[in-house]
Structure formats: C-alpha cells, structure tokens
Amino acid sequence: MTIIETHIVPKKVSVSRLQEYGVGIFFNLPTKSALKKAIGKNLIMVNGKIATTATFIQGGETINLKEFPKKESKKKLQLPLEIIFEDDHLAVVAKPPGILVSGNGFRTIANALLQNLKRSIEPDAIIPKPVHRLDYPTTGLLLIGKTASSMVNLGNQFKKRQIAKTYYAVTIGAMEAMGTLNSPIDGKDSVSHYEVIRTVISNRFTFLNLVKLTPMTGRRHQLRKHLQSIGNPILGDALYTPSLFQLKGKGLYLHAAVMEFDHPRTQERMQIKYALPKKFSKIFGEEPL
Numbered sequence: 001m002t003i004i005e006t007h008i009v010p011k012k013v014s015v016s017r018l019q020e021y022g023v024g025i026f027f028n029l030p031t032k033s034a035l036k037k038a039i040g041k042n043l044i045m046v047n048g049k050i051a052t053t054a055t056f057i058q059g060g061e062t063i064n065l066k067e068f069p070k071k072e073s074k075k076k077l078q079l080p081l082e083i084i085f086e087d088d089h090l091a092v093v094a095k096p097p098g099i100l101v102s103g104n105g106f107r108t109i110a111n112a113l114l115q116n117l118k119r120s121i122e123p124d125a126i127i128p129k130p131v132h133r134l135d136y137p138t139t140g141l142l143l144i145g146k147t148a149s150s151m152v153n154l155g156n157q158f159k160k161r162q163i164a165k166t167y168y169a170v171t172i173g174a175m176e177a178m179g180t181l182n183s184p185i186d187g188k189d190s191v192s193h194y195e196v197i198r199t200v201i202s203n204r205f206t207f208l209n210l211v212k213l214t215p216m217t218g219r220r221h222q223l224r225k226h227l228q229s230i231g232n233p234i235l236g237d238a239l240y241t242p243s244l245f246q247l248k249g250k251g252l253y254l255h256a257a258v259m260e261f262d263h264p265r266t267q268e269r270m271q272i273k274y275a276l277p278k279k280f281s282k283i284f285g286e287e288p289l
Contacts, residue, residue, distance in 0.1 A: 002126055002148045003045075004028065005065040005155055009057055018046065018055040018063075026065045027131070027155050043068060067126060067148070079112035084141065085272055088120040089265050090154065091128065091144040092272045097251045101133045101142065113144060124148040132158060135221065137236070140167070140256025141274050153264035158218070164260040167213040168197075168276055170235040170253035170283060171227055172205045172245055181226035191216040192226045198284050205245060208235065210284050223254065250279060 007025045022035050022044070029035045036053070038044050043066045044051045051063075082094035093116070095101065095109060102110040113128040120126075124147045131143045131154045143163075145151035157163045178195040198210040209232070213223050221240075227233055228240040235253040238246060260271045280288055 002067045002124060003064045004067045004126065004129075004148050004151050006152050007063045007065075009059055009061045009063065011059045013057065013059045015056060015058050017053065018044070018051050018057055019053050021057040022063065025063065027158070028065060028068075028129075038065065038068075041068070076115060077106060077108075077111045078115070079107065079109075081109070081112055081116040083116065084274055085270075086117060088122050088125075089145075089147055089150045089263070090131075091117050091146060092259065093117075093142050093144060094274055095134050095139055095142045095256075097137055097139050100136055101130050109142060117144070117146065120146040122147045126151065131155060132218075134256060135224075135252075135254075137238075137252035138254045138256065139251075139277055141165075141259045141272055142256075143259065143261070147264075150264040154261065157261055161216070162262065164258075165215060165256060166258035167215070167223060168255050168257050168280070168289075169211050169213055169223065169227065170280065171209045171211050171232040172207070172235055172241070173209075173232045174207050175199075175209050175211070175230075175232050179230075181230065183226065183229050185219040185222055185225055188219060189217065190219045190222055190226070192223055194227075198288060200284060205235070208283055210280065210288050253280065255280070 005026045005028060019036055023032045029038055039051055039053055042050045045064045046055055046061050083091060084094055085092040100108045102108050110130055117128050126148050128144050128146050129151060131145050134142055143154060145154055175196050181192045184190055193214040195212045196209050197212055200208050202208045215222055224234055224237055224240050233241040236247045236250050237252055255276055257276060258273050263270050276288060
C-alpha cells in the first residue's frame with residue numbers, strides 16, 4: 001500500500017504514546033479520532049513496523065502514513081473543473097464557490113478529480129488528492145497531488161511555509177493603504193499582510209476596497225477573521241459581516257489568485273496565476289489589477 005505522508009520525530013521529545021504524539025502531524029489525519037482510526041486499520045508504520053495504540057514515541061523515529069483503501073463507487077460525480085496546470089506529479093485546479101474541497105459528502109472537489117484529471121504514469125501514482133483546503137465560499141487555486149511522493153513533498157512545503165499564496169478580496173469601509181494583521185486565531189499566532197489596490201465609493205457600504213492579501217500562516221478562516229477584526233469585513237461574508245452589511249446571492253468576495261511552490265520532481269519554482277472573477281470587475285472595472 002502506498003505511503004502518502006512521512007513525519008520524522010525530533011530526537012528530543014517527551015516520551016509518549018503514538019496516539020497522543022501523532023495528533024496533527026499528518027495533513028490527512030487532523031483529529032485524534034482520525035489518527036486512532038488509521039492506527040486501527042494498520043495504516044501507520046513506525047520505523048517500518050505497523051504501529052498500534054501501545055506504540056511509544058521516544059525520539060528520532062520515522063512515522064509513515066499509508067493510503068486509505070478507496071471503495072469504488074458506481075456513482076460518478078459530474079462536476080467539470082477548470083484545470084490551470086497539470087502534469088504526472090500534480091495539478092492546480094480552479095475551485096468554484098459553494099463547494100467543499102473534501103469531506104464526507106458526495107459533492108466535493110476531491111470526488112470530482114478522477115473525472116477531470118489525467119491518470120499519472122508515475123510508479124507511485126495515487127488517486128488525486130487536494131494538498132490543502134479552501135473555504136466553502138472561497139474561489140481560486142487549489143493544489144492537487146497525483147503521486148505519493150508529491151503529496152509528501154508538497155505537504156512538507158506547506159508545513160515549512162515554503163508555499164506562497166496571494167489572495168484578493170473586496171472589503172467594506174475605509175482602510176489604511178497597507179498593514180500587517182497579527183491577532184491570534186484560536187489561540188495560535190497568525191499573520192496576514194494586506195495592501196489596498198483600489199478603492200471606490202459605495203452608496204450602501206461607503207467604501208469598497210480591492211485588497212491584496214498575503215497570509216504568512218494558515219489558520220482556519222484567517223483572512224476573514226483578520227479583516228473583520230479591524231472593522232473591514234469581506235464583502236459577502238455571511239459569517240463575519242454585520243447583518244447591516246449582509247449581501248445575499250453574490251457569494252464571498254475572496255479569491256486565491258496566485259500560488260508559488262517548488263515542483264516536487266524538478267525543484268523548479270512554479271508561479272501559477274488565476275484571474276479574478278467577473279464579479280470583481282463589475283465593482284472596479286474590467287482590469288482591476
């Protein structure tokens with residue numbers, strides 16, 4: 001069975017059981033229950049041996065996560081995706097609004113990948129999987145791994161913050177020209193840089209701003225929470241926008257437009273871009289950037 005993620009334990013750690021130490025070390029196992037399920041299915045190996053709930057971590061071990069067995073379903077999701085880049089190692093697809101990247105539901109980006117991407121001819125080819133997440137209402141670039149080695153490499157780049165992402169949003173209200181937002185999110189350090197690209201007067205919202213956003217960390221809803229914290233929520237954000245400024249039927253004005261990463265095979269620095277949705281140009285003109 002294919003190894004999809006690898007974690008090297010630092011040499012100096014407090015001795016603990018794998019089911020305690022392993023929470024959060026793998027992208028595909030974000031919770032303790034997911035970790036225990038993987039251990040129970042013999043999908044985790046420590047130094048080449050199948051791990052159990054009794055396995056202790058002392059420092060220096062190599063922990064591998066094997067691919068979950070995939071149940072073949074006769075029902076295929078019909079969801080055409082725009083492919084921005086693809087080769088045998090990875091792909092970058094355009095995520096539309098109002099759809100989950102992955103999860104227990106049927107209508108997800110993850111379930112649509114097989115019908116949209118070419119099969120890899122690499123020896124460690126896997127069923128294509130998203131390497132990261134975008135919020136349900138967010139649009140833009142989503143990175144996909146097509147081989148086990150690419151999943152491990154790109155996952156490690158995310159952990160080491162070697163992947164740079166640039167978002168654009170439409171925010172409400174007067175803003176400083178640029179700044180850094182660093183209020184903690186869920187008790188964790190969080191940093192986002194922003195730059196106002198263009199501002200227009202709005203009868204309803206006073207001002208609307210086209211804002212370039214560069215998150216330095218990857219907390220859940222980070223950009224939405226940071227902008228709301230300074231009184232400039234994102235237009236169309238039903239979760240963090242005051243009811244007075246709710247916008248119905250247009251969706252969230254947050255778009256993942258640029259992504260930079262090292263190609264896992266060639267090590268070439270890749271820069272992938274995706275144009276802003278038309279709803280942005282309706283506010284700021286045909287060429288807002």
